[in-house]
Amino acid sequence: MIVSNTTQCYHCGDAVSHTVFEADGHRFCCLGCQSVYRILSSSNMQQYYRYNRHPGKKKSEVSTRYEYLDEATLTDKLIDFRNDEITIATFYIPSIHCSSCVWLLEHLYKLNPAIVVSRSDFLKKQVNITFKHTELTLRGLVELLVDIGYEPKITLQDVIKEGQKFSQKGLIAKIAVAGFCFGNSMMLSFPEYFGMGTFEAHYAKIFGWMNLGFSLPVLLYSGRDYFRSAWQSLRHKALNLDVPLALGIAVLFARTAWEVLSVSGPGFADTLCGLVFFLLVGRWIQQRTYHHLSFERDYRSYFPVAVTRLSEDGPKPVPLADIQVGDRLLIRNNEIVPADAILLNGQAAVDFSFVTGESEPVQKVLGEIIYAGGRQTGEAIELEVVKAVSQSYLTRLWNNEAFKPHELNFRTFSNTVSRYFTVVLLGVAFAAMVFWVFAGDTARAWGAFTAVLIIACPCALALSSPFTLSAALSIFDKNRFYIKNTAAIEQLAAIDCIVFDKTGTISSPAASRMRFEGNLLTDELALVVAACKNSNHPLSRELVKWAAPNVSGSVPVNQYCEVAGRGIEAVVANRSVRVGNAAFTGVPSGGGTGSRVYVSIDDEVKGCFLAEQPWRENLHVVLGELAAGCHLHLISGDNDKEKALLRGIFPPQADLLFHQLPVEKMEYIQSLQAQSHRVCMLGDGLNDAGALKQANLGIAVSDDINNFSPGCDAILDGRSFVKLPRFLRFAKDAVKIIHLSFGISLTYNLVGLSFAVNGTMSPLFAAVLMPLSTVTIIGFTTVATHLYATKNQLIKRQ
């Protein structure tokens, strides 16, 4: 039977060829997808497939064990609430991506009646489940989620749950109060602005008092952060933008109170409320967060929550924090070694790719130390812990100085400007006052002094940065480049030196290329493919994907046996096929680049498949464009076998460093910074964590943004790597827009000042000028950001 290659898996949408997985007339790419379909169809839940085509996601090859969820000490930290009958727990599920997911997760009660209610949050990728724990354990619930393809991510950072919840509710309440007062005081100010007849004059007094009443909560509640921040900035002998803002707010209130109490004028209550309202909106815009991304991850979200400890009464899962020196651990296939330990038993082939950048698994002999962070591939091994988790080689990195949260020594544009701005502002205000005092008009002197501070209050200036940068942020976001905050965009614009990691950063781990060295006939290839189809090993899958188009028809497999970490032994069409590493197939171990898969048929070695990590698409173009404005360097933990090749891609003056330890990477960044370079580091693994943190801007490159990525300032989706030069140019343009809008707001200030120094500024003038300048700035920054984004081809032309 020959099935066309174009068929898509009914569940996940992957291409299906030569499948044996079928159900109800639908084809599936693998057993995992088929079994999810079976579970759903048996509960009459095919509706899942109706909202979207191919809503499923392929199950990850790495299966996690959940025995530890039976341990009460651990689960207590995971759940939100528990009483005699029910338990409520919230899980983070990275694979939530469409409306079908929401539907399925909210209809879990159809799969298991013990689930009372489940509610999902699409943007946060969370699901909140209430279930009867007498009928369903937490472990049972998690395993049910795993069975239907929605594996929750449970990490130590979730268990500890610290500093995760960031709330904007306080700010929103302040905006609401300011908006309420703004609207009401504007309504009460209108009669004054339109002019009142003499018979209405007694209203003016009442309106004045009410206005003063409305400005009180704005001053004391909504605007109090500005006073606090200004006070702190003065104590540090610096002048940030909040100093003139707080001064403006205070003077506005003082003059309003004076005019109302002395019945000498209507005051500026609506200007005060409007000012604080717009400022707070600007602050709110700036504080937008990514719910589903974390920029603060450390080793705890990479490590497992629990590990199996061997004691007299057999293996038992224990929380990681309870692991002590001398404990014996059992590490199964694909589990992570959580602490430095000595190998006691078993064949260890440890994949350190995430820790060191070295791409091939390292073989260890009995008695050797295995450092924490490696992933065991192959059979289960027994280890004895020699160092506690927090003291291990890898985790010790986080105790290093660079990992301590440090104050950014970077000055944003508005901070730089505000120093001069405040000084000039106070200078003009005092000059105007002194002038009128000498002219013998004391009343006018006070009027001019306060008017200058009011009219020059840098509201538009304070808004130009947040509005420009948040517009830029959402454009980066659409292009799958997620930046932590607005200040980081200004950092990006200032970069003059870029350092790359190799594995996973400039090479793409997802799409490795295959080629065959040796002699293999087409029908022999068919045998190899038939054998490899049964295996879940990444290399086998890669091999099948590569070779399948060259093979037609399928060959029955008579016998099959997979030796984890070594290879596959199978009898296909009465011929014995061995696919695996050198020792397994009887080849004297040979070096060379890339991962090698040797093939022997009927005990005769036929050759080997070479999997090479290809460079990211258009790497040389990207580097060529970047080299025009920046110094480029490469720093890798891997060996230097690809050095000659990279030499050709990188510019001639670039440093290419190999065999670098995590600490050395960090020190290298430090040395570049000492030469007053502003360094951007691009990396992906735990070994880059120090360098990412040390760099002025750390960008984590990730092919699946939901996977672990170390703490950084920005996360770049691997697919958008090509756009990196455009991102840099756009960041520079964004800073240019801020400069331009600063010019505009300064023009408004100058126009206002020319009235203010004469002491002839009317409340109406202030009430019109302030919102007008604000609207101009918001309009200008929005339009300009979109124009520049179009110019840099980051958004499509309409």
Added chain:
Amino acid sequence: MSAIFFLIGCSVFIALIFLVAFFWANKTGQHDDTYTPSVRILFEDEVQEETETLPKES
């Protein structure tokens, strides 16, 4: 003439009600998830789904 004081009092009172309503909504988390309800409302009811899957007899 005093009608205007009454009207201003009313308008401020109504505005206060809205402010309190906003605080209540904010505090009870009604603005926490502003996206998922838009997905949820499009799901079909269970009853309809079952009549649809019944084989047609003709």
